[in-house]
Protein backbone atom coordinates (compact mmCIF):
# COMPACT_ATOMS: atom_id res chain seq x y z
CA UNK A 1 0.00 0.00 0.00
CA UNK A 2 1.40 3.38 -1.04
CA UNK A 3 1.01 6.24 1.42
CA UNK A 4 1.62 9.83 0.43
CA UNK A 5 2.40 12.55 2.95
CA UNK A 6 2.23 16.10 1.67
CA UNK A 7 2.65 19.58 2.99
CA UNK A 8 -0.77 20.29 4.42
CA UNK A 9 -3.44 17.65 4.23
CA UNK A 10 -6.18 20.22 4.98
CA UNK A 11 -5.25 22.57 2.13
CA UNK A 12 -7.91 22.67 -0.63
CA UNK A 13 -7.07 20.56 -3.65
CA UNK A 14 -10.20 20.73 -5.73
CA UNK A 15 -9.29 19.71 -9.25
CA UNK A 16 -12.48 17.95 -10.19
CA UNK A 17 -13.62 20.41 -12.87
CA UNK A 18 -10.13 20.73 -14.37
CA UNK A 19 -9.68 16.95 -14.60
CA UNK A 20 -13.20 16.38 -15.94
CA UNK A 21 -12.55 18.86 -18.75
CA UNK A 22 -9.15 17.30 -19.50
CA UNK A 23 -10.72 13.84 -19.72
CA UNK A 24 -12.63 15.23 -22.71
CA UNK A 25 -9.88 17.40 -24.24
CA UNK A 26 -7.30 14.60 -24.11
CA UNK A 27 -9.61 11.65 -24.71
CA UNK A 28 -7.40 10.36 -27.54
CA UNK A 29 -4.39 10.09 -25.19
CA UNK A 30 -5.94 8.43 -22.18
CA UNK A 31 -5.53 4.78 -23.15
CA UNK A 32 -3.08 4.32 -20.23
CA UNK A 33 -6.10 4.58 -17.91
CA UNK A 34 -7.80 1.66 -19.65
CA UNK A 35 -6.96 -1.83 -18.28
CA UNK A 36 -8.00 -3.33 -21.64
CA UNK A 37 -4.80 -1.95 -23.15
CA UNK A 38 -2.78 -4.04 -20.69
CA UNK A 39 -4.87 -7.18 -20.89
CA UNK A 40 -5.49 -7.45 -24.65
CA UNK A 41 -2.13 -9.04 -25.48
CA UNK A 42 -1.23 -10.36 -22.04
CA UNK A 43 -1.45 -14.08 -22.85
CA UNK A 44 0.64 -13.64 -26.00
CA UNK A 45 3.19 -11.59 -24.02
CA UNK A 46 3.53 -14.37 -21.45
CA UNK A 47 3.89 -17.05 -24.16
CA UNK A 48 6.53 -15.05 -26.00
CA UNK A 49 8.44 -14.31 -22.79
CA UNK A 50 8.48 -18.01 -21.93
CA UNK A 51 9.65 -18.86 -25.45
CA UNK A 52 12.47 -16.33 -25.21
CA UNK A 53 13.55 -17.63 -21.79
CA UNK A 54 13.48 -21.24 -23.02
CA UNK A 55 15.46 -20.55 -26.18
CA UNK A 56 17.86 -17.63 -25.70
CA UNK A 57 20.70 -16.66 -23.41
CA UNK A 58 20.41 -12.95 -24.06
CA UNK A 59 17.67 -10.54 -25.10
CA UNK A 60 18.48 -7.09 -26.42
CA UNK A 61 15.70 -4.57 -25.76
CA UNK A 62 16.07 -1.87 -28.40
CA UNK A 63 14.06 1.31 -27.73
CA UNK A 64 14.33 4.98 -26.73
CA UNK A 65 12.55 7.28 -24.25
CA UNK A 66 9.25 5.87 -23.09
CA UNK A 67 9.88 2.80 -25.23
CA UNK A 68 12.48 1.46 -22.78
CA UNK A 69 12.75 3.58 -19.62
CA UNK A 70 9.71 2.09 -17.87
CA UNK A 71 10.72 -1.51 -18.55
CA UNK A 72 14.24 -0.89 -17.32
CA UNK A 73 12.91 0.94 -14.27
CA UNK A 74 10.72 -1.94 -13.13
CA UNK A 75 13.24 -4.67 -13.99
CA UNK A 76 16.02 -3.01 -12.00
CA UNK A 77 13.78 -1.92 -9.12
CA UNK A 78 12.51 -5.44 -8.55
CA UNK A 79 15.61 -7.44 -9.34
CA UNK A 80 18.61 -5.16 -8.80
CA UNK A 81 21.06 -3.59 -11.20
CA UNK A 82 23.40 -6.58 -11.35
CA UNK A 83 20.78 -9.31 -11.78
CA UNK A 84 22.21 -10.21 -15.21
CA UNK A 85 25.09 -11.90 -13.39
CA UNK A 86 22.76 -14.68 -12.27
CA UNK A 87 19.92 -14.50 -14.80
CA UNK A 88 19.55 -17.43 -17.23
CA UNK A 89 18.32 -15.09 -19.98
CA UNK A 90 20.19 -11.82 -19.62
CA UNK A 91 18.56 -8.51 -20.56
CA UNK A 92 20.44 -5.53 -22.02
CA UNK A 93 19.14 -2.26 -23.40
CA UNK A 94 20.17 -0.40 -26.55
CA UNK A 95 18.60 1.81 -29.22
CA UNK A 96 18.60 4.94 -27.07
CA UNK A 97 21.85 6.62 -28.11
CA UNK A 98 24.26 7.08 -31.03
CA UNK A 99 27.43 6.02 -29.24
CA UNK A 100 29.52 3.70 -31.39
CA UNK A 101 31.29 2.49 -28.24
CA UNK A 102 27.97 1.72 -26.57
CA UNK A 103 26.68 -0.09 -29.65
CA UNK A 104 29.90 -2.07 -30.08
CA UNK A 105 29.62 -3.21 -26.47
CA UNK A 106 26.16 -4.69 -27.07
CA UNK A 107 27.09 -6.14 -30.49
CA UNK A 108 29.98 -7.99 -28.89
CA UNK A 109 27.42 -9.81 -26.72
CA UNK A 110 25.79 -11.16 -29.88
CA UNK A 111 29.10 -12.89 -30.65
CA UNK A 112 29.14 -14.47 -27.20
CA UNK A 113 25.51 -15.38 -26.45
CA UNK A 114 22.62 -17.02 -28.27
CA UNK A 115 20.68 -13.76 -28.69
CA UNK A 116 17.27 -12.42 -29.64
CA UNK A 117 15.98 -8.85 -29.84
CA UNK A 118 12.81 -6.98 -28.86
CA UNK A 119 12.56 -3.74 -30.85
CA UNK A 120 10.19 -1.14 -29.41
CA UNK A 121 9.11 2.06 -31.10
CA UNK A 122 5.59 3.40 -31.20
CA UNK A 123 6.31 5.52 -34.26
CA UNK A 124 8.75 3.04 -35.80
CA UNK A 125 10.82 6.02 -36.94
CA UNK A 126 13.16 6.81 -34.01
CA UNK A 127 16.65 6.99 -35.46
CA UNK A 128 18.53 5.64 -32.41
CA UNK A 129 16.23 2.62 -32.24
CA UNK A 130 16.28 1.94 -35.97
CA UNK A 131 20.09 2.11 -36.06
CA UNK A 132 20.28 -0.30 -33.11
CA UNK A 133 17.91 -2.66 -34.92
CA UNK A 134 19.87 -2.39 -38.17
CA UNK A 135 23.24 -3.13 -36.58
CA UNK A 136 22.00 -6.08 -34.54
CA UNK A 137 20.14 -7.48 -37.56
CA UNK A 138 23.32 -7.21 -39.62
CA UNK A 139 25.19 -9.21 -36.95
CA UNK A 140 22.33 -11.76 -36.77
CA UNK A 141 22.53 -12.20 -40.55
CA UNK A 142 26.25 -12.96 -40.31
CA UNK A 143 25.71 -15.47 -37.54
CA UNK A 144 22.31 -17.12 -37.98
CA UNK A 145 20.40 -18.74 -40.81
CA UNK A 146 16.99 -17.30 -39.85
CA UNK A 147 17.76 -13.90 -38.33
CA UNK A 148 14.18 -12.59 -38.38
CA UNK A 149 12.95 -15.45 -36.20
CA UNK A 150 14.93 -13.89 -33.38
CA UNK A 151 13.18 -10.55 -33.49
CA UNK A 152 9.96 -9.29 -31.91
CA UNK A 153 8.68 -5.90 -33.04
CA UNK A 154 6.50 -3.75 -30.78
CA UNK A 155 5.14 -0.78 -32.70
CA UNK A 156 2.04 1.30 -32.99
CA UNK A 157 2.27 2.81 -36.39
CA UNK A 158 1.44 0.67 -39.38
CA UNK A 159 3.31 2.99 -41.74
CA UNK A 160 6.64 3.35 -39.87
CA UNK A 161 9.91 1.63 -40.80
CA UNK A 162 9.54 -1.09 -38.18
CA UNK A 163 6.04 -2.04 -39.28
CA UNK A 164 7.27 -2.23 -42.87
CA UNK A 165 10.07 -4.54 -41.72
CA UNK A 166 7.49 -6.74 -40.03
CA UNK A 167 5.32 -6.73 -43.17
CA UNK A 168 8.31 -7.69 -45.34
CA UNK A 169 9.88 -10.33 -43.07
CA UNK A 170 7.03 -11.59 -40.88
CA UNK A 171 8.60 -11.13 -37.43
CA UNK A 172 6.42 -11.45 -34.32
CA UNK A 173 4.43 -8.27 -33.77
CA UNK A 174 2.92 -6.76 -30.63
CA UNK A 175 1.18 -3.42 -30.64
CA UNK A 176 1.39 -0.08 -28.85
CA UNK A 177 -2.20 1.12 -28.55
CA UNK A 178 -2.86 4.32 -30.50
CA UNK A 179 -4.16 6.16 -27.46
CA UNK A 180 -1.16 5.41 -25.22
CA UNK A 181 1.87 7.72 -25.42
CA UNK A 182 5.44 6.44 -24.97
CA UNK A 183 6.09 7.60 -21.42
CA UNK A 184 2.70 6.29 -20.27
CA UNK A 185 3.15 2.87 -21.89
CA UNK A 186 5.08 0.74 -19.40
CA UNK A 187 1.98 -1.35 -18.62
CA UNK A 188 1.40 -2.32 -22.28
CA UNK A 189 3.47 -4.76 -24.36
CA UNK A 190 6.19 -2.05 -24.42
CA UNK A 191 7.09 -2.68 -20.79
CA UNK A 192 5.41 -5.99 -20.07
CA UNK A 193 7.32 -8.19 -22.53
CA UNK A 194 10.82 -7.14 -21.39
CA UNK A 195 9.66 -7.32 -17.76
CA UNK A 196 8.26 -10.84 -18.20
CA UNK A 197 11.49 -12.00 -19.87
CA UNK A 198 13.36 -10.63 -16.83
CA UNK A 199 11.05 -12.64 -14.53
CA UNK A 200 9.18 -9.66 -13.12
CA UNK A 201 5.81 -10.88 -11.83
CA UNK A 202 3.77 -8.88 -14.35
CA UNK A 203 0.44 -10.03 -12.86
CA UNK A 204 1.48 -8.53 -9.51
CA UNK A 205 2.75 -5.39 -11.26
CA UNK A 206 -0.58 -4.92 -13.05
CA UNK A 207 -2.54 -5.73 -9.88
CA UNK A 208 -0.69 -2.97 -8.01
CA UNK A 209 -1.13 -0.56 -10.89
CA UNK A 210 -4.85 -1.12 -11.28
CA UNK A 211 -5.53 -1.29 -7.53
CA UNK A 212 -4.01 2.19 -7.35
CA UNK A 213 -6.00 3.25 -10.42
CA UNK A 214 -9.20 2.50 -8.50
CA UNK A 215 -8.12 5.04 -5.87
CA UNK A 216 -7.98 7.74 -8.54
CA UNK A 217 -11.72 7.32 -9.17
CA UNK A 218 -12.02 9.25 -5.93
CA UNK A 219 -11.49 12.99 -6.51
CA UNK A 220 -9.38 13.28 -3.34
CA UNK A 221 -6.54 10.91 -4.14
CA UNK A 222 -2.78 10.92 -3.37
CA UNK A 223 -1.77 11.76 -6.96
CA UNK A 224 -3.90 14.90 -7.01
CA UNK A 225 -2.63 15.91 -3.57
CA UNK A 226 0.93 15.49 -4.75
CA UNK A 227 0.18 17.53 -7.89
CA UNK A 228 -1.37 20.30 -5.76
CA UNK A 229 1.58 20.26 -3.35
CA UNK A 230 4.09 20.52 -6.21
CA UNK A 231 2.21 23.49 -7.61
CA UNK A 232 1.96 25.18 -4.19
CA UNK A 233 5.69 24.69 -3.58
CA UNK A 234 6.51 26.00 -7.05
CA UNK A 235 4.50 29.14 -6.37
CA UNK A 236 6.64 29.62 -3.25
CA UNK A 237 9.80 29.59 -5.39
CA UNK A 238 10.64 25.88 -5.20
CA UNK A 239 11.54 25.37 -8.83
CA UNK A 240 13.53 22.12 -8.54
CA UNK A 241 12.25 18.77 -7.33
CA UNK A 242 14.51 15.90 -6.32
CA UNK A 243 12.87 12.49 -6.25
CA UNK A 244 14.88 10.74 -3.55
CA UNK A 245 15.27 7.03 -2.93
CA UNK A 246 17.46 5.10 -0.54
CA UNK A 247 17.95 2.09 -2.81
CA UNK A 248 20.39 2.10 -5.76
CA UNK A 249 18.11 -0.32 -7.60
CA UNK A 250 15.56 2.52 -7.84
CA UNK A 251 17.78 4.71 -10.00
CA UNK A 252 16.14 3.89 -13.33
CA UNK A 253 12.71 4.28 -11.78
CA UNK A 254 13.77 7.77 -10.79
CA UNK A 255 15.01 8.39 -14.33
CA UNK A 256 11.60 7.27 -15.58
CA UNK A 257 10.02 9.89 -13.29
CA UNK A 258 12.42 12.52 -14.72
CA UNK A 259 11.41 11.57 -18.26
CA UNK A 260 7.71 11.49 -17.41
CA UNK A 261 7.61 14.91 -15.80
CA UNK A 262 10.34 16.55 -17.90
CA UNK A 263 8.75 15.63 -21.21
CA UNK A 264 5.19 16.26 -20.06
CA UNK A 265 5.55 19.51 -18.12
CA UNK A 266 8.67 21.07 -19.61
CA UNK A 267 6.89 23.27 -22.11
CA UNK A 268 7.12 26.73 -20.56
CA UNK A 269 9.74 28.82 -18.79
CA UNK A 270 7.86 28.51 -15.48
CA UNK A 271 7.94 24.85 -14.54
CA UNK A 272 9.59 22.54 -12.04
CA UNK A 273 12.97 21.07 -12.99
CA UNK A 274 12.73 17.35 -12.18
CA UNK A 275 15.85 15.67 -10.84
CA UNK A 276 16.70 12.78 -8.54
CA UNK A 277 19.05 11.58 -5.84
CA UNK A 278 19.90 8.05 -4.77
CA UNK A 279 20.81 8.28 -1.10
CA UNK A 280 22.86 7.84 0.85
CA UNK A 281 25.24 7.77 -2.15
CA UNK A 282 24.26 11.26 -3.32
CA UNK A 283 24.31 12.75 0.17
CA UNK A 284 28.06 12.68 -0.39
CA UNK A 285 27.66 14.89 -3.48
CA UNK A 286 24.37 16.72 -4.13
CA UNK A 287 23.58 16.59 -0.41
CA UNK A 288 25.84 19.62 -0.08
CA UNK A 289 23.76 21.50 -2.66
CA UNK A 290 20.54 20.76 -0.85
CA UNK A 291 21.99 21.67 2.54
CA UNK A 292 23.60 24.99 1.67
CA UNK A 293 22.69 25.71 -1.96
CA UNK A 294 20.07 28.16 -3.24
CA UNK A 295 17.15 26.58 -1.35
CA UNK A 296 14.82 26.72 -4.35
CA UNK A 297 14.39 22.99 -3.91
CA UNK A 298 11.90 20.49 -2.55
CA UNK A 299 12.35 16.77 -2.29
CA UNK A 300 9.96 13.85 -2.59
CA UNK A 301 11.40 11.01 -0.56
CA UNK A 302 10.52 7.37 -1.19
CA UNK A 303 10.81 5.28 1.99
CA UNK A 304 10.20 1.54 2.17
CA UNK A 305 8.77 0.11 5.42
CA UNK A 306 9.77 -3.53 5.12
CA UNK A 307 12.62 -5.34 3.43
CA UNK A 308 13.01 -9.10 3.08
CA UNK A 309 16.60 -8.81 4.25
CA UNK A 310 18.49 -6.97 6.99
CA UNK A 311 22.02 -6.95 8.45
CA UNK A 312 23.21 -6.68 11.99
CA UNK A 313 25.96 -4.03 12.10
CA UNK A 314 28.29 -3.11 14.94
CA UNK A 315 28.29 0.69 15.06
CA UNK A 316 30.19 0.72 18.37
CA UNK A 317 33.26 -0.56 16.51
CA UNK A 318 33.54 2.71 14.56
CA UNK A 319 33.22 5.39 17.20
CA UNK A 320 32.63 5.74 20.94
CA UNK A 321 29.56 7.87 20.32
CA UNK A 322 27.76 4.74 19.07
CA UNK A 323 28.69 2.78 22.23
CA UNK A 324 25.24 1.39 22.92
CA UNK A 325 24.83 0.05 19.38
CA UNK A 326 27.05 -2.96 18.93
CA UNK A 327 24.10 -4.77 17.35
CA UNK A 328 22.08 -2.48 15.14
CA UNK A 329 19.68 -3.15 12.26
CA UNK A 330 20.93 -1.73 8.95
CA UNK A 331 17.35 -1.06 7.84
CA UNK A 332 16.64 0.84 11.06
CA UNK A 333 19.81 2.86 10.56
CA UNK A 334 18.74 3.81 7.04
CA UNK A 335 15.36 4.91 8.32
CA UNK A 336 16.99 7.09 10.98
CA UNK A 337 19.30 8.62 8.37
CA UNK A 338 16.33 9.34 6.07
CA UNK A 339 14.44 11.16 8.87
CA UNK A 340 17.52 13.01 10.04
CA UNK A 341 18.33 14.13 6.49
CA UNK A 342 14.86 15.59 6.00
CA UNK A 343 15.27 17.57 9.21
CA UNK A 344 18.74 18.75 8.23
CA UNK A 345 17.48 19.88 4.79
CA UNK A 346 14.62 21.74 6.46
CA UNK A 347 17.27 24.13 7.86
CA UNK A 348 17.84 25.28 4.27
CA UNK A 349 14.08 25.57 3.76
CA UNK A 350 13.99 22.39 1.68
CA UNK A 351 10.51 20.90 2.08
CA UNK A 352 10.13 17.12 2.06
CA UNK A 353 7.13 15.35 0.58
CA UNK A 354 6.95 11.63 1.26
CA UNK A 355 5.96 8.40 -0.44
CA UNK A 356 5.91 5.38 1.83
CA UNK A 357 5.86 1.92 0.23
CA UNK A 358 5.16 -1.17 2.28
CA UNK A 359 7.67 -3.22 0.30
CA UNK A 360 9.76 -2.81 -2.79
CA UNK A 361 8.33 -5.36 -5.23
CA UNK A 362 6.42 -5.70 -8.50
CA UNK A 363 3.07 -4.84 -6.84
CA UNK A 364 4.27 -1.62 -5.20
CA UNK A 365 6.19 -0.61 -8.32
CA UNK A 366 2.89 -0.92 -10.20
CA UNK A 367 1.08 1.19 -7.60
CA UNK A 368 3.72 3.88 -7.72
CA UNK A 369 3.83 3.88 -11.53
CA UNK A 370 0.15 4.78 -11.70
CA UNK A 371 0.57 7.23 -8.82
CA UNK A 372 3.14 9.14 -10.88
CA UNK A 373 1.35 8.88 -14.24
CA UNK A 374 -1.88 10.22 -12.77
CA UNK A 375 0.03 12.91 -10.86
CA UNK A 376 1.94 13.93 -13.98
CA UNK A 377 -1.28 14.16 -16.01
CA UNK A 378 -2.92 16.40 -13.39
CA UNK A 379 0.21 18.39 -12.59
CA UNK A 380 0.75 19.15 -16.29
CA UNK A 381 -2.75 20.64 -16.35
CA UNK A 382 -1.86 22.85 -13.39
CA UNK A 383 1.23 24.01 -15.30
CA UNK A 384 -0.81 24.63 -18.46
CA UNK A 385 1.10 22.00 -20.40
CA UNK A 386 -0.22 19.36 -22.82
CA UNK A 387 0.57 16.24 -20.76
CA UNK A 388 1.05 13.91 -23.69
CA UNK A 389 2.92 15.55 -26.54
CA UNK A 390 6.59 16.59 -26.84
CA UNK A 391 6.91 19.14 -29.64
CA UNK A 392 10.27 20.30 -28.26
CA UNK A 393 11.76 16.87 -28.86
CA UNK A 394 10.98 17.27 -32.56
CA UNK A 395 13.12 20.43 -32.78
CA UNK A 396 16.50 18.71 -32.54
CA UNK A 397 15.32 16.13 -35.06
CA UNK A 398 14.39 18.86 -37.55
CA UNK A 399 17.81 20.48 -37.00
CA UNK A 400 19.84 17.35 -37.71
CA UNK A 401 17.57 16.29 -40.58
CA UNK A 402 18.20 19.69 -42.14
CA UNK A 403 21.96 19.08 -41.92
CA UNK A 404 21.61 15.67 -43.55
CA UNK A 405 19.75 16.96 -46.60
Ligand code: PA5
Pocket residue numbers: 064065066067120121122123124125126129181182183184263390
Ligand atom coordinates in the same frame (compact mmCIF):
# COMPACT_ATOMS: atom_id res chain seq x y z
O1 PA5 B 1 7.09 9.73 -24.29
C1 PA5 B 1 7.31 9.70 -25.48
O2 PA5 B 1 6.39 9.73 -26.32
C2 PA5 B 1 8.74 9.63 -26.00
O3 PA5 B 1 9.65 9.60 -24.95
C3 PA5 B 1 8.91 8.39 -26.86
O4 PA5 B 1 8.66 7.24 -26.08
C4 PA5 B 1 10.32 8.31 -27.46
O5 PA5 B 1 10.62 9.47 -28.18
C5 PA5 B 1 10.45 7.10 -28.38
O6 PA5 B 1 9.47 7.16 -29.38
P1 PA5 B 1 9.10 5.89 -30.22
O7 PA5 B 1 8.47 4.89 -29.33
O8 PA5 B 1 8.17 6.38 -31.28
O9 PA5 B 1 10.38 5.35 -30.81
